[in-house]
Amino acid sequence: MKIHASRPLSARRASQPGRIAIAHDYLTQKGGAERVVLALHRMWPDAPIYTTFYNPEGTFPEFKKARIITSPLNRVGVLRSDPRRALPLLPLASSLMHVKEPLAVVSTSGWAHGFRYEGDTLVYCHTPARWVYLLEDYLGEGGQRSLKGRVARALRPALRAWDSAAQLRRTRYVANSTVVKRRIEEVYGVANVDLVFPPHSVSTDGPQAPIPGAEDLAEGGYLLSVARLMPYKHVDVAIRAAERTGRRLLVIGKGPEEARLRALAGQGVVFAQDLTDAQLRWAYAHAVALIAASHEDFGITPLEASAWGVPTVALRAGGYLDTIVEGVNGVFVPEPTVEAVTDVVEQVLAQDWDRGAMQAHAEHFSEVAFRERLARLLDDPHGAV
Structure with a gap:
C-alpha cells in the first residue's frame, strides 16, 4: 500500500468571519459524534454546518440556533428519519454538497469527507466508513442475511472506490482514538495521523430531571x-x-x-x-x-x-x-x-x-481540552498538537 502524509493546512486564521465551515454526515440523532459537532459549533457559532440530513427533533436542540445547510434528500421524510435507507443515494448526494468557505472542519464516519470543498479540510474522523471496511460488524449476524445486508454487500466495491477518492482530496486527517488512528493509517495509507480525543459534555453542574417510567x-x-x-x-x-x-x-x-x-x-x-x-x-x-x-x-x-x-x-x-x-x-x-x-x-x-x-x-477529556488541542492544530501549519 502506498503511504502518503497529510498535507499541511494553509496558514489561515480560523477565527476570521466567513472563512470557516463545519461539516458532518447527518444530524439526526444524539450521539458522541453529534456532541463533537456541538463543540465545534460553540467554537465557531457563526460557521454554517453542512450535512446531508437534519432532523431537529432527533438531535440536540442547540442546533436550532445554527445555520444548517442540507442536501435535497433532506426533503424526503422517510430518509430523514433513517439515513441508512438512503445508502445507494448518499455518494451522489454527498458529492453535490458544495462547501465554499476557505477552511472546513469535517466531522465524519463516512460521508462528509466526500463533500465538494473549495478550500482546505481538517477531517476529524470518528472511523473510516463501517459499511465499507467493517460491514459484518456494522450489520450484525442477523443483518447480513437481510435485504439491507445484501444491498450493502453489492454496493461495497463502488462505495469503497468513492470513499478512497474522497480521502485523496482531503488536506489533513485527525483521529478521535488510538484504534481509529491505526485504522486510518491502514485503510487509507496515511502517515502521521494526528490524535485529538473528543470531549464528553454531560456536565454534572446542571439540573436533573427524572426519566418518565424509570x-x-x-x-x-x-x-x-x-x-x-x-x-x-x-x-x-x-x-x-x-x-x-x-x-x-x-x-x-x-x-x-x-x-x-x-x-x-x-x-x-x-x-x-x-x-x-x-x-x-x-x-x-x-x-x-x-x-x-x-x-x-x-x-x-x-x-x-x-x-x-x-x-x-x-x-x-x-x-x-x-x-x-x-x-x-x-x-x-x-x-x-x-x-x-x-x-x-x-x-x-x-x-x-x-x-x-x-x-x-x-x-482530561473535557471540552476545554478538546478545543485547545484542535485550536493548536489549526494554528500550526505543520499540524503538531
Missing part, C-alpha cells in the same frame, strides 16, 4: 446502558447479564434493534430515548455501574459515567483502551458474552471506588 429504578440504583441499539453495541448482552445479577437495567438509546431488545427484556428493564441533558444527568446520577460491552471507536460513555463517580464494565477493545484506566474508572471484560459481563459486573459492584480519581480522569 423513577422506581432509582431506589437502590440500577445498571445502565447508553448506546445506539445496533448489533455491534451488544445491548442484548447487557440485558441478559443484568437479569443474571438480579439488578435492574436502564437502556438509553434507539435504533433498528429496538423491537428485538424489547422482546428480550424482562420487567426489570426500562427503555428510554431522546433524552434531554437534564434527564441524562439523572440517569448517570442514580446508576451503580455502566455496561459498555460494544466495539467502540471512542469510548465516551465511560467518561460521562466517571464524571458522576460511576464505574464502567467495558470491553477490552477499541476506544475503551483510551478512556478506561482499569481500577480507576472501570474494569475490562475480555469478550462480549453474557457470562463474562455478568462476572465483571459482580466484581465492579463489590469494589470500593474513588469518586475523586474518576472525576480527575474525566477532566
Whole structure:
C-alpha cells in the first residue's frame, strides 16, 4: 500500500468571519459524534454546518440556533428519519454538497469527507466508513442475511472506490482514538495521523430531571446502558447479564434493534430515548455501574459515567483502551458474552471506588481540552498538537 502524509493546512486564521465551515454526515440523532459537532459549533457559532440530513427533533436542540445547510434528500421524510435507507443515494448526494468557505472542519464516519470543498479540510474522523471496511460488524449476524445486508454487500466495491477518492482530496486527517488512528493509517495509507480525543459534555453542574417510567429504578440504583441499539453495541448482552445479577437495567438509546431488545427484556428493564441533558444527568446520577460491552471507536460513555463517580464494565477493545484506566474508572471484560459481563459486573459492584480519581480522569477529556488541542492544530501549519 502506498503511504502518503497529510498535507499541511494553509496558514489561515480560523477565527476570521466567513472563512470557516463545519461539516458532518447527518444530524439526526444524539450521539458522541453529534456532541463533537456541538463543540465545534460553540467554537465557531457563526460557521454554517453542512450535512446531508437534519432532523431537529432527533438531535440536540442547540442546533436550532445554527445555520444548517442540507442536501435535497433532506426533503424526503422517510430518509430523514433513517439515513441508512438512503445508502445507494448518499455518494451522489454527498458529492453535490458544495462547501465554499476557505477552511472546513469535517466531522465524519463516512460521508462528509466526500463533500465538494473549495478550500482546505481538517477531517476529524470518528472511523473510516463501517459499511465499507467493517460491514459484518456494522450489520450484525442477523443483518447480513437481510435485504439491507445484501444491498450493502453489492454496493461495497463502488462505495469503497468513492470513499478512497474522497480521502485523496482531503488536506489533513485527525483521529478521535488510538484504534481509529491505526485504522486510518491502514485503510487509507496515511502517515502521521494526528490524535485529538473528543470531549464528553454531560456536565454534572446542571439540573436533573427524572426519566418518565424509570423513577422506581432509582431506589437502590440500577445498571445502565447508553448506546445506539445496533448489533455491534451488544445491548442484548447487557440485558441478559443484568437479569443474571438480579439488578435492574436502564437502556438509553434507539435504533433498528429496538423491537428485538424489547422482546428480550424482562420487567426489570426500562427503555428510554431522546433524552434531554437534564434527564441524562439523572440517569448517570442514580446508576451503580455502566455496561459498555460494544466495539467502540471512542469510548465516551465511560467518561460521562466517571464524571458522576460511576464505574464502567467495558470491553477490552477499541476506544475503551483510551478512556478506561482499569481500577480507576472501570474494569475490562475480555469478550462480549453474557457470562463474562455478568462476572465483571459482580466484581465492579463489590469494589470500593474513588469518586475523586474518576472525576480527575474525566477532566482530561473535557471540552476545554478538546478545543485547545484542535485550536493548536489549526494554528500550526505543520499540524503538531
